[in-house]
Ligand code: ADP
């Protein structure tokens with residue numbers, strides 16, 4: 114296929130954050146009339162390289178050309194004024210002001226003749242919202258009262274009002290419903306037709322293969338390969354993302370979804386502020402139960418409640434009919450918990466791998482509170498290190514020196530080692546690479562087959578669909594929908610009950 118005209122060129126770009134090398138000799142070509150996809154595991158450098166193009170931060174080395182000229186944006190606003198706009202991964206609107214004020218933030222001056230002409234500003238904001246297909250959002254509305262999707266659409270309206278030549282969309286679509294996604298797809302298609310360019314970042318492989326004309330894969334801050342559309346191949350892309358072939362199944366391959374009828378853990382009429390409202394939930398023997406929702410729906414609080422780490426104002430948690438009154442009770446009854454914020458809650462970073470893993474298994478090698486059998490302790494820890502292939506120099510190494518994925522394996526090792534019968538996992542695969550993820554999924558499935566029970570709380574729809582027997586969707590402290598395991602369940606089926 115004939116190559117299109119180059120609009121932006123990144124050449125040999127480097128960027129560090131302290132000792133982290135975020136970008137290492139990265140070169141990327143963005144062409145007119147094309148949607149370029151960027152894909153790579155978390156932390157591979159996607160947001161860093163695009164935010165440098167869009168003026169949010171500066172590179173340490175290398176150069177950028179925009180329409181053949183050297184490109185040194187001084188800020189995001191400067192970049193946008195020159196035709197490069199970016200929808201950032203994090204939310205970027207101010208909650209306390211109107212939609213129109215957000216759209217014109219930093220440039221309200223244009224409506225000022227003595228006083229600000231609000232009517233004119235509202236009208237213009239309305240026109241912009243209409244033009245992107247978001248006329249359901251009214252310019253007078255207070256931004257903070259809108260949901261995440263509408264706030265994202267406001268950011269898009271703001272960027273599109275500047276009629277950019279290049280639009281960067283950084284992991285925006287994941288949190289949106291099909292309606293929101295369609296709006297973005299339409300904008301991208303239109304830009305393409307107008308011979309402008311789009312850089313699209315998403316970790317949804319299907320989506321990216323559908324939407325993009327070419328796809329650049331990043332790994333550990335380096336460019337691995339660029340595929341043209343006709344070369345797109347799911348296995349090849351995955352393999353290039355992780356640097357080796359995935360062996361066997363990624364998620365579990367069965368759609369059976371059977372489990373025992375025995376209830377092992379349950380919440381009865383639970384109430385906890387606006388996090389849990391008249392909440393009832395049952396976990397069964399041999400069940401992988403998924404909990405999905407937006408991050409403030411109450412699901413993270415639920416995880417703590419199930420482990421006795423958070424107490425409800427009303428209602429109770431029962432494990433085999435006995436009240437789970439605190440964490441000590443939970444641990445004694447073989448309940449394990451992997452917190453979302455694992456650095457803070459699940460691991461002692463200033464202790465060794467050995468001490469962290471051993472902390473879960475004291476009863477297996479301690480003769481009394483004061484007498485530990487060192488040989489047995491070491492063997493216990495080594496077994497977990499080997500079983501989970503934790504990459505470390507030795508077991509006395511500090512946990513703080515490990516990568517995210519290996520830290521997470523240490524947490525798993527701690528709970529699996531102690532023979533947990535019930536595991537509560539809050540975003541267990543957040544920030545870990547595909548290889549480690551696969552290992553965790555296999556472990557979870559293995560545990561299920563052994564009759565153990567797992568609650569997995571996740572913001573990642575694909576892993577819930579891929580792994581759970583039953584999926585409970587939460588919204589505003591309540592269950593909004595329940596799905597049985599099925600091979601026809603799609604992300605958009607679920608997302609509509611989250612928002
Ligand atoms: P991606 O968007 O592909 O998930 P990022 O570009 O956000 O990856 O990050 C690349 C690497 O740089 C990661 O290791 C990340 O932790 C690190 N990093 C990114 N931004 C910062 C920052 N502001 N301070 C320190 N480290 C950062």
Ligand code: MG
Nearest residue numbers: 159160161202
């Ligand atoms: Mg990112």
